[in-house]
Amino acid sequence: MTNSRQSAKTEISFTVNGAPKKVSACPMERLLDVLRLDLRLTGAKEGCGEGECGSCSVLLDGVLVNSCLVPVLQAAGTSIVTIEGLATGNELHSLQKAFLECGGAQCGICTPGMILAAFHLLNGKPEPTMEEIREGLSGNLCRCTGYNQIIEAVAEAARHRTTA
Amino acid sequence: MSTNHIVGQSVPRKEGRDKVTGRSKYVDDMVLPNMLFGTTVRSQIPRGRIRNISFGPGIDWNEFVIVSATDIPGKNCIALIGDDQPCLASDFINHPEEPILLLAHPDRHLLPKALKAVSIEYEPLPGIFTMEESERCSGIVWGEGNVFKTYLIEKGDLAGVWEKADYIVEGEYSTGAQEQLYIENNGMIAAFDSAQGITVWGSLQCPYYIHKALMALCNLPAEKVRVVQMETGGAFGGKEDYPSMIAAHAALLAIRAGKPVKIIYDRMEDMAATTKRHPSRTRHRTAVSREGKILGGEIDFTIDGGAYMTLSPVVLSRGAIHAGGPYYWPSVRIIAKAVATNAPPHGAFRGFGAPQSLFAMERHMDRIAHAVGLSPVEIRRRNFLRPGQATTTEQVIREPIDLGKLLDRALEVSDYHSKKQHFAEQSRVGTAKKGMGIAAFLHGAGFTGSGERYLSSVVGVEGCADGNVRVLVSSTEFGQGTNTVLSQIAAEALGLPYESVSMAQPDTLEVPNSGPTVASRTAMVVGKLVQSAALGIAQTLISCSLLRPGYSPDEFRAACQRYVATHGQFRCWSRYESPAGIFWDDEKYKGEAYATFAWAVYIAEVTVDLMTYGVAVDDFVALQEVGKVLHPLLARGQIIGGVAQGIGFSLYEKVVWQNGRMQNGQMTNYIMPTSSDLPHIRVFFEELGNVHGAYGAKGIGELPMDGPAPAIVNAVADALGISFDSIPLLPEDIMDGLDASSQENSSISRIGGR
Numbered sequence: 001m002t003n004s005r006q007s008a009k010t011e012i013s014f015t016v017n018g019a020p021k022k023v024s025a026c027p028m029e030r031l032l033d034v035l036r037l038d039l040r041l042t043g044a045k046e047g048c049g050e051g052e053c054g055s056c057s058v059l060l061d062g063v064l065v066n067s068c069l070v071p072v073l074q075a076a077g078t079s080i081v082t083i084e085g086l087a088t089g090n091e092l093h094s095l096q097k098a099f100l101e102c103g104g105a106q107c108g109i110c111t112p113g114m115i116l117a118a119f120h121l122l123n124g125k126p127e128p129t130m131e132e133i134r135e136g137l138s139g140n141l142c143r144c145t146g147y148n149q150i151i152e153a154v155a156e157a158a159r160h161r162t163t164a
Numbered sequence: 165m166s167t168n169h170i171v172g173q174s175v176p177r178k179e180g181r182d183k184v185t186g187r188s189k190y191v192d193d194m195v196l197p198n199m200l201f202g203t204t205v206r207s208q209i210p211r212g213r214i215r216n217i218s219f220g221p222g223i224d225w226n227e228f229v230i231v232s233a234t235d236i237p238g239k240n241c242i243a244l245i246g247d248d249q250p251c252l253a254s255d256f257i258n259h260p261e262e263p264i265l266l267l268a269h270p271d272r273h274l275l276p277k278a279l280k281a282v283s284i285e286y287e288p289l290p291g292i293f294t295m296e297e298s299e300r301c302s303g304i305v306w307g308e309g310n311v312f313k314t315y316l317i318e319k320g321d322l323a324g325v326w327e328k329a330d331y332i333v334e335g336e337y338s339t340g341a342q343e344q345l346y347i348e349n350n351g352m353i354a355a356f357d358s359a360q361g362i363t364v365w366g367s368l369q370c371p372y373y374i375h376k377a378l379m380a381l382c383n384l385p386a387e388k389v390r391v392v393q394m395e396t397g398g399a400f401g402g403k404e405d406y407p408s409m410i411a412a413h414a415a416l417l418a419i420r421a422g423k424p425v426k427i428i429y430d431r432m433e434d435m436a437a438t439t440k441r442h443p444s445r446t447r448h449r450t451a452v453s454r455e456g457k458i459l460g461g462e463i464d465f466t467i468d469g470g471a472y473m474t475l476s477p478v479v480l481s482r483g484a485i486h487a488g489g490p491y492y493w494p495s496v497r498i499i500a501k502a503v504a505t506n507a508p509p510h511g512a513f514r515g516f517g518a519p520q521s522l523f524a525m526e527r528h529m530d531r532i533a534h535a536v537g538l539s540p541v542e543i544r545r546r547n548f549l550r551p552g553q554a555t556t557t558e559q560v561i562r563e564p565i566d567l568g569k570l571l572d573r574a575l576e577v578s579d580y581h582s583k584k585q586h587f588a589e590q591s592r593v594g595t596a597k598k599g600m601g602i603a604a605f606l607h608g609a610g611f612t613g614s615g616e617r618y619l620s621s622v623v624g625v626e627g628c629a630d631g632n633v634r635v636l637v638s639s640t641e642f643g644q645g646t647n648t649v650l651s652q653i654a655a656e657a658l659g660l661p662y663e664s665v666s667m668a669q670p671d672t673l674e675v676p677n678s679g680p681t682v683a684s685r686t687a688m689v690v691g692k693l694v695q696s697a698a699l700g701i702a703q704t705l706i707s708c709s710l711l712r713p714g715y716s717p718d719e720f721r722a723a724c725q726r727y728v729a730t731h732g733q734f735r736c737w738s739r740y741e742s743p744a745g746i747f748w749d750d751e752k753y754k755g756e757a758y759a760t761f762a763w764a765v766y767i768a769e770v771t772v773d774l775m776t777y778g779v780a781v782d783d784f785v786a787l788q789e790v791g792k793v794l795h796p797l798l799a800r801g802q803i804i805g806g807v808a809q810g811i812g813f814s815l816y817e818k819v820v821w822q823n824g825r826m827q828n829g830q831m832t833n834y835i836m837p838t839s840s841d842l843p844h845i846r847v848f849f850e851e852l853g854n855v856h857g858a859y860g861a862k863g864i865g866e867l868p869m870d871g872p873a874p875a876i877v878n879a880v881a882d883a884l885g886i887s888f889d890s891i892p893l894l895p896e897d898i899m900d901g902l903d904a905s906s907q908e909n910s911s912i913s914r915i916g917g918r
Contacts, residue, residue, distance in 0.1 A: 042193035043186020045397070047347040048431040052831035055347050083186035096184040100176055103801040107643030108183030109348040109397025115184060138840040141831065143345050143398050144643045146808025147839040149801050 012076045016041065017085025027073035031065075032056045034072045035082060043083035043112040047141070054140030057113035058082050064120040064139075083112035086119065095119055095157045104153035106144035114140045118154045127158055171656045171859045174797035178647035178667060179395070188395040191351040191367050196424040199353070200229060201272035202417045203427070205265035205282050206437065207257040210291035210506040210824040211305065214255050214264065220281035228278060229421040231266040236416065238383030242408050243376050246312070246473030249509065251381055251412045257286065258305065259471035260825040261437035261508045263409070268417045268425050291506035293824055295445055295468050298503040305471070306504030312469045313477035313502045315484045317753045319556050320495025325460035329451030333535045337448070337524035338890045339873070341468075341819040342441035342812070344513050345836050346642075348397020350407060350438055351428035354414035361388025362415045367396045368407040370680035371638045375672050377408035378415055393670040396642035400809070401512030403642065404682055405474050406438040435829035439511025440819060442467040442479055442502075446487065446524030456536045456546045460495035463487045465521050469502040470509035471824075476502040479510075481612050483517025485757045486870075488556040489525035490567055490606040491547040496556050507824040512682060514809060515869035518607060526603040526874030527889055530881065540878065541580070544604050545571060557757045563852060565763050567604060570787060570850060574602075574765040577848060578785040583769065584882075591883065595774040598782075599883025603766045603875035608758030609863030610685040610856075613748035616759070620740055621679035623693035625654055627701050627734040631721025632664045636735070637678040639690045640670050644865050645798035646686050652794060653691045653858045657698035660717050676737065684863025687794055688760075691858030693738040700736030743856055759856040762863055764788035766807075766871035770879040777895035777902075779815050779880055781843045788867060789850040792860030796849075799864055804845045806868025812836045814873040818892045 013022045016039060023038045035041045035058070044067055047053035051066040058067045059081040060074075086093040095115050098104065105111040114137065121128060121136035128136065133154045134147070142150060182188040207214075217232075219225050233240050233254035240254065241247045253262045267278055291305065292298045298310040306312065326332060352366035361384050368374060371391040378389045391411070396403065410427055417425040429438070450461035465487050469476035484500035533543035548567035554560050575581065580600055587598040610616050624636035635654050641647045651665040658665075668675055678690050702720070705711035710723035728734050748755040769783040786803050793799045816835045820827040828834045853860035873891050880898070881887050886905045888897065 036193075037195075041186075042189070045190070045348065046192070047349070048831045050431070050830065050832060053347055087185055092181070092184065099184045100180045103174075103177075103797045105177065105180055105183045106645075106801060106805065107346070107348070107398040108179070108188050108395065109190065109346070111183050112186040134839045138838040141347060141836060141838065143347055143400070143809070143836065144805045145801055146804040146806075146837075146845055147842055148804045148845055149797075151839065 012072055014075050014077060015079040017081060025072045028071045030068055031070040031072050031075050032067040035067060041082050041084050045109050045112065047109065052141070054117060055110045055113040057116045057140060059116060059120060062123070064117055081116070083116060086115065094160045095154070098153040098157035098160065102153035102156055103149035104145065110140060110142045114142060114150060118157070121154065122158055122161065127162055130155065169656065170652045170662050171794050172792070174795055175648065175652060175662045177645065178651055179641065190348055190397055191353060191365055191394040192428050194353060194365060194394065196353060196355060199424040199426055200268040200270050200417070200421055201275060202266055202268040202414055202425045203275040203279055204263045204413060205267065205279060207253065207260055207262040207264055208284070209257055209286050209288050210260045212257050212286045212288040214253065214257065215285040215287055217265065217282065217284050220283060223278050223281045227269060229268040229417055231416045231420050235420060236381060239380045241380065242412060243380040244373070244405055244408070244474055245477060249472035249474060251409065259506050259508045260823065263413065266413050266417050268421055291824055293505055293507065293821065295466055295503050295505070298505050305506055310504045311501060312473045312504060313480055315481060315500040315753055317484055317496070317498040317556050319493060319558055320460060322460050322462070322495045322497055325451040325495055329459055330454040331452040331535045333450045333452055333532045335448045335528045335531050335889060336445065337527050338445045339443065339520045339523050340892055341443045341510065342513060342817050343435050343819060343834060344400040344402030344440070346398025346400060346402055349429045349431055349434040350403065350410055351426070352407065352410045352414040353424055353426045354411065354418040355424040356415065356418040356422070361390070362418065363390040363392065364411045364414060365392045365394050366407055366411060367403060368393050369399045369403045369640055369642060369682065371640070371670050371672050372677045373405065373680060374408045374411045377412060381412050382415060382419070391672045393640050396640060399642040400514045401516065401682065402439060404512040404680065406511065431831060432829045435834065436826045437508055439474070439509060441513035442469065442476065442510040442517065442520065444483065444520035446521055448524060448528045450528065450532060452532055452536055456538045456543050458491060458493055458547050460493060463496065463498045465498065465500040467502050467517065467520065468505050468507070468510060470505060470507045472509045474509040475511050479512065479517040482608070483521040485557060485608065485612065486518040486606070487521035487525060489522060490549050490604050490763060492549050492553045493556055498556060505824065507821065514806065515866045516683065518866070519810070519813065519869045519873060522605045522870045523873045523891065526605065527877060530878050531887065540602050541571065541575065544602065555757070558754050559756045563760065565789060565852065567763060570763060570765045570789060571604065573848065574767050574785055574787040577787065577846065578767040578769065578783065580767060597772045597774060597883040599770055599879040599881070601768045601770070601875045601878030601882055603871040603878065604764070605870045606761040606763050607684065607863065607867040607870055608761050610689050610759055611683050612757055613755065614750060616689060616740055617742045619679040621690060621693060622676040622737055622739045623678045623690060623697050624676050624735050624737050625694065625697040625701050627724040627727060629725065629728045631724040632666065633658060633660065633698070633701060634666050634668050635694055636668045636675045637690055637694070638670050638672070638675050639678045639686050640681045644802060645795060646681065648798060649687050649794050650691060650694050653694045654698040656859065657695045658702055658720065659715070660720060664717065684865045684867065687861045688854070688857035688863050689740065691861055692856070693740060695858045697736045697738035700738065704736060760791070760854045760862050762788060762790045762867045764867055764871055766875045768872065768875040768879045770876060770883060772880055772883045772898065777898040779893070779898070781811055781876060784843050784845045785848070786845060786868060786871070787848040787850070789852050790864045790867065791854035791857055791862030792851055793849050794859060794861050799849065800847045802864050803847045803868045807845045807872050808837055808842055810869050810872025811842060811876065814876045814891045815893055818894060
C-alpha cells in the first residue's frame with residue numbers, strides 16, 4: 001500500500017512566497033499537507049479538514065482558498081502566499097502589527113488564516129466598511145476573540161495603509 | 165524601583181509575534197524522527213460487553229503497533245477524582261466513544277482503513293440517555309443509583325416561608341450540551357525510553373493532571389514522567405481532563421512501539437469523543453412577598469455527567485453555589501445532583517456549571533417580576549446582595565460591591581429605558597420584533613472552598629545568568645494571556661521592564677505545580693504567588709548586599725548576574741497559603757466558597773424576525789467589576805470572547821444526540837457564530853480591587869460566559885411576549901413557541917412586551 005502511494009507521486013512546481021518550489025507528491029494530496037509536511041511551512045493549520053473553519057487559508061494566485069480542499073495538482077504553476085510570506089525580514093506586515101496592537105490574536109490557531117483572509121480583503125477593498133470586514137472574514141472561524149478585536153485590527157491596518 | 169507601572173498597561177502579548185507570523189509551534193507542527201501515527205478504535209455501541217475482537221483481511225497487521233487494555237503496565241484508569249474511567253475498555257462498554265484498542269503505523273494514510281478492518285462483537289445492553297431515565301433508575305449504569313455526586317446547601321428555615329409568601333413562583337429551565345470548539349483539535353506526541361521514561365508533548369491545560377494520570381497508568385515514578393505543553397490553540401476547559409486520555413494512549417503506543425507516536429484527532433473525533441458542557445435542568449420554587457422580595461426558595465439543579473465521574477462533582481459544586489445568583493436569600497434549599505448516562509463524559513467548559521444554573525436563575529427572575537408585576541430592573545434591584553449580607557452558603561459579602569450602581573450604569577450605557585419603551589410601541593406593527601433583556605450575576609474566582617488549600621500551588625521565579633528573570637509555572641497559555649499577565653506581575657514586582665521577563669515553557673521537568681489553568685484562578689491566585697516569588701528574588705539580592713532598595717533595572721541585572729556567577733542557579737519559590745479568616749465546611753457546604761467574586765450586569769438588545777424566526781443580537785453591553793484590570797486589551801478580549809461563546813450557547817450551538825452519540829460532529833452542522841453573526845460587544849469595567857489577588861486582580865475568564873444566555877433569552881421573551889426556558893433557542897423553537905402561543909393562548913405564560 002505504501003508502495004502504490006509512492007508510485008503515484010508526480011513532480012509539481014509552484015511558487016511559494018516568491019520562491020520557486022518543486023515537490024514530489026500524489027496529485028490528490030491536499031495542498032495543506034504538502035505545505036506543512038513537505039515544505040515545513042506549518043503556519044497553515046488544520047481545524048476541520050472540510051473547508052469550514054478557514055484556518056488553513058492561503059492565497060493561490062491571489063485567491064483566498066482553504067488549502068485542505070485544494071488537491072496539490074491544482075496548485076501546479078500557481079503562486080502561493082502563506083503566512084510565512086507576509087513579513088519582510090523582521091519587519092511585520094501592517095496587518096500583523098495591527099493584530100498585535102488590537103488584540104486580534106489570542107490562542108493564535110486561526111490567526112494565520114485570518115490574517116491572510118484580511119490581506120485578501122484589503123487587496124480588493126483598501127478601505128472597507130466595518131460591515132465589509134465582517135463579511136470578508138466570515139469564512140474564518142475564531143473561538144477566542146468574538147471577532148471584535150480582529151475586525152478592529154483590520155480596520156486599523158486599512159487606516160494605516162491609506163495614511164502611510 | 166521604577167515608578168512606571170506595567171500592571172494596568174496593554175503591553176504586547178508575550179508570544180504574539182510568533183502567533184501573527186505563523187512561527188508558533190503547536191503539537192501537530194512537531195515532527196520527531198521515526199515517529200508513528202496513532203489512532204483509536206472506539207466502541208460502536210453505547211453499553212454492553214465486548215465478546216470478541218478480530219482483525220480483518222486486506223491489512224498487513226504486522227506493520228501495525230496494536231495496544232489493548234492488557235498492555236497497560238499500571239492501573240487501567242485515567243486518574244482524576246473517581247478513577248472510574250478506563251484508559252481502554254477491557255470488557256465492558258459504557259458509552260459509544262469508549263476507546264478499546266490503539267493502532268499506530270508510520271503512514272497515517274493507512275490508519276482509516278485499518279480502523280474499519282477491526283471488528284468487535286458485542287453483547288449489547290440497554291443504555292440510559294436522559295437525566296430523567298437516569299433518575300428513575302430504569303437501569304443502573306453507574307454505582308448503586310446512577311448518581312455521581314449530590315450536594316445540599318441549606319440556609320435559614322424554609323418551613324414557614326410558603327405560608328408567608330404572597331406569590332409562589334415556579335419554573336423549570338434547561339440548557340444543552342455545548343462543544344468547546346477550540347479551533348486546534350486535541351493532540352499529543354509521546355516518546356519512551358527506559359532510562360528517561362515517558363515524555364509527552366501536547367495541546368493541554370493542566371500538565372500535572374496528565375503527569376499524575378501517566379504515573380498511575382504506566383506505573384512510573386514522578387521523575388520518569390515528563391509533560392510538556394506546546395502552544396495550545398484554544399481550550400476553554402475542553403483541554404482540562406481529556407488530554408490525559410490522549411496522552412495515555414500515545415504513551416502506551418510509544419512504549420509498545422519503542423518509537424515516538426503522534427495522535428492528532430480530526431474534528432469529528434474531537435467533537436464526538438471529547439468532553440462538552442454538561443446539559444442541565446434546574447427547577448425553581450420561590451416564595452416572594454408583595455413587594456417583590458425573595459423570602460426563600462428551593463432550587464433543584466441536576467446535570468448530566470455522562471458515563472464516568474471525571475470532573476462532574478466539581479462542575480456540580482460550582483453550579484450549585486452559583487444557583488442563587490447575586491441575590492439575597494433569607495432561606496434557601498439547593499439540591500444538586502450529577503447523574504450518569506451512557507454518553508461520553510461531560511466536562512469542563514468555561515463557567516463550569518455556573519452558566520447553567522445562572523441561566524435558570526436569571527430567567528426565573530424575569531418570571532418572578534412578571535408574577536409580582538414589577539419590571540425586570542426593579543425585581544433585581546430589590547433583591548441584590550449587599551455588603552454585610554450572606555450568600556446561600558452563608559459567606560458574608562465583605563467587599564463594597566454596589567450592584568444597584570452596576571445596574572444603573574448598564575441601563576444608562578445600553579439606553580435601556582428609552583429603547584424598551586420605543587420597542588414596545590414599535591413592536592405593534594411589522595415583522596421585526598425587538599426586545600431588551602437583563603442578566604445580573606456573579607462568578608467566584610479560584611477553586612471552590614478548600615480547593616486552593618488542597619492544591620497548595622507552587623510558583624518559581626528565576627534570576628538568570630544574563631540578569632533577566634524567568635517565571636516558572638505550570639499555568640498554561642491558550643489564548644487568555646497567562647504569559648503576558650504573569651510577566652507583567654513579575655516585572656511590576658521587581659521594577660523591571662516587561663521585556664526583561666520571560667516565561668519558561670510549561671514542562672514538568674522544569675516548572676513546579678502551580679495548579680491547573682482553570683477556574684479563573686491564574687491572574688488572581690497564581691499571579692499573587694508570582695508577585696511574592698519575584699519579591700523573593702529582589703529580597704535575596706538585597707540581603708546579600710548585591711542590591712539596595714530603590715535600585716534601577718540596570719543595577720538589578722548586574723546584581724542578578726553577579727549572584728548567578730557566584731552561587732549558580734538562582735530561584736525563589738512561593739507556595740499558596742490560605743488567607744486568614746477564610747472558613748469552609750466541606751460537609752455542610754457552608755462558608756467562604758470563594759476568596760472573592762466578580763460581579764456583572766449584562767444587557768442584550770435583540771431583533772426577532774417573524775419571517776425567518778431568526779434572532780439577531782443588535783447590541784450587547786457587558787459591564788463587570790473584576791477587581792484591578794491588569795491588562796485592559798486582554799481583559800476586553802476575554803469578555804468579548806466569552807460573550808461570543810455565550811451567544812453561541814444561547815442561539816446557535818445544539819448537540820444532536822442519538823443513543824449517547826453526537827450526530828453533528830462537524831463544523832458544517834454544529835454551528836458556532838461567525839464574524840457576520842456577532843454584534844459590536846461593548847465592554848465596561850468597574851474596578852473595586854481585591855486583597856486576595858495580584859495587584860487587586862480577580863478572576864475574569866469565565867465570568868462573561870454566565871450572562872449572555874439569560875440576557876438574550878430574556879430579550880427574546882421581551883420581544884415576543886412569550887416565555888422560553890430552554891437553550892439553545894433555535895429558530896424552529898421560536899416558531900414552535902409562537903405557534904403554541906397562538907393556539908393555546910392561555911397555557912403559555914406571557915411576560916413583558918405587552
